[in-house]
Amino acid sequence: LSEQFKQALPILKKIEEAGFQAYFVGGAVRDLIIGREVNDVDIATSALPQEVKGIFPKTVDVGIEHGTILVIHNGEGYEITTFRTEKGYEDFRRPSEVSFVRNLEEDLQRRDFTINAIAMNANGEFVDPFNGLEDIEQKVIRTVGSADERFQEDALRMMRAIRFQSQLGFTMDKTCREGLENNAALLEHIAIERKLQEFEKLLLGEYVSIYWADFLSLKLSDYLPGIKRNRELLKLFHTFRLSHLTITERWTLLFYCLKIDDPSTLLKQWKASNKRIKDCRLLLQVFYQRLQRDWTDYDLYNVELPTILSIEKLMNSIGNSYFSKKDIEERIDTLAIKNGDLLAVTGKDLQAWANKKGGPWIKECLELIEKEILSRNLPNEKDAIEKWVMNEWLHRSNNN
Numbered sequence: 588l589s590e591q592f593k594q595a596l597p598i599l600k601k602i603e604e605a606g607f608q609a610y611f612v613g614g615a616v617r618d619l620i621i622g623r624e625v626n627d628v629d630i631a632t633s634a635l636p637q638e639v640k641g642i643f644p645k646t647v648d649v650g651i652e653h654g655t656i657l658v659i660h661n662g663e664g665y666e667i668t669t670f671r672t673e674k675g676y677e678d679f680r681r682p683s684e685v686s687f688v689r690n691l692e693e694d695l696q697r698r699d700f701t702i703n704a705i706a707m708n709a710n711g712e713f714v715d716p717f718n719g720l721e722d723i724e725q726k727v728i729r730t731v732g733s734a735d736e737r738f739q740e741d742a743l744r745m746m747r748a749i750r751f752q753s754q755l756g757f758t759m760d761k762t763c764r765e766g767l768e769n770n771a772a773l774l775e776h777i778a779i780e781r782k783l784q785e786f787e788k789l790l791l792g793e794y795v796s797i798y799w800a801d802f803l804s805l806k807l808s809d810y811l812p813g814i815k816r817n818r819e820l821l822k823l824f825h826t827f828r829l830s831h832l833t834i835t836e837r838w839t840l841l842f843y844c845l846k847i848d849d850p851s852t853l854l855k856q857w858k859a860s861n862k863r864i865k866d867c868r869l870l871l872q873v874f875y876q877r878l879q880r881d882w883t884d885y886d887l888y889n890v891e892l893p894t895i896l897s898i899e900k901l902m903n904s905i906g907n908s909y910f911s912k913k914d915i916e917e918r919i920d921t922l923a924i925k926n927g928d929l930l931a932v933t934g935k936d937l938q939a940w941a942n943k944k945g946g947p948w949i950k951e952c953l954e955l956i957e958k959e960i961l962s963r964n965l966p967n968e969k970d971a972i973e974k975w976v977m978n979e980w981l982h983r984s985n986n987n
């Protein structure tokens with residue numbers, strides 16, 4: 588049993604001692620069985636939220652109306668959710684109403700896929716009414732009950748199905764796939780933020796290359812920004828070596844496939860965060876430049892090391908020749924000044940020497956000084972730089 592489960596065992600035991608049932612459920616149980624790394628363990632119980640709060644001294648009401656209480660145990664938080672059923676799905680989205688139940692099987696029945704509907708108790712015994720264990724064995728993604736019905740209740744489940752293919756390397760069974768084809772258009776009712784979350788998990792999936800063509804062939808992808816008219820271009824994505832790439836790096840390769848210069852329009856359609864947009868813009872811009880030419884000394888000085896290393900990963904990923912981290916570090920080592928080094932002069936010095944007001948010329952001049960120093964035409968010393976500014980630069984700019 589992995590650490591996360593071991594740490595959480597006393598919680599299950601305490602709930603049982605209080606006379607209720609408690610199980611590990613959801614993705615953590617699935618990942619434990621598969622042997623994947625487990626993120627957070629979810630716990631389900633027959634105890635009502637108020638009863639859970641009575642058992643543990645430290646709790647936080649994170650989603651009490653849905654039955655979820657956060658229990659703090661040894662400094663870690665564990666989500667404990669009361670067995671529940673869901674009713675009143677309106678607009679093909681989340682349920683408007685949840686009812687608490689005392690029966691585990693009813694709780695498992697509301698879950699999306701059989702592989703996500705397995706419970707495990709403190710003794711490591713499984714409760715598996717929908718044969719999720721067998722589906723894990725067969726590497727199959729199958730809905731709990733009718734695919735059509737389950738996708739009509741909550742259309743996001745269709746996106747979850749394809750992201751599980753990409754994450755787990757499992758394949759949808761026939762009815763799940765047909766359900767996806769029949770109900771693809773319902774995805775329009777789902778908030779773009781929720782679709783983005785699933786799409787990024789799909790992009791990050793270990794098996795994304797294998798399932799990419801399948802994803803593009805599904806009608807479902809018509810209902811996601813940027814895909815419908817670009818399938819041919821996007822096909823290229825599956826040929827890249829993607830392992831070890833971050834989400835920003837993977838997005839950048841998507842934009843590269845799409846031949847997009849400025850990713851913000853598309854990322855805004857996805858309602859991506861400003862940080863995501865900023866990171867992708869920078870990386871894409873530097874990547875296009877790098878595809879044109881090798882790094883200059885000035886680039887190596889001016890661009891932050893993590894960005895340079897990201898770009899080299901991308902070069903490798905698309906099959907171009909690239910520099911290893913060691914190569915880059917060796918080249919940076921030979922530079923006269925390094926990114927983050929202080930120049931011996933500031934803009935204030937320049938203003939005093941030139942007897943001129945501040946303005947864009949200061950940035951230009953500092954950049955020229957940096958380039959002179961990097962070419963070793965000038966040492967990074969105040970007197971020498973002053974001489975250069977007075978003799979070379981002021982002359983030069985007065986003549987223009």
Ligand code: ATP
Nearest residue numbers: 612613614615626629697698699703704741743744
């Ligand atoms: P991940 O590894 O990405 O966390 P997960 O399966 O744990 O995957 P969560 O979103 O954390 O996904 O949900 C936890 C569990 O809740 C799922 O395993 C599933 O049983 C259930 N669940 C989540 N979303 C839905 C949904 N839209 N419809 C039905 N059941 C769901």
Ligand code: MG
Nearest residue numbers: 613614615627
């Ligand atoms: Mg989870």
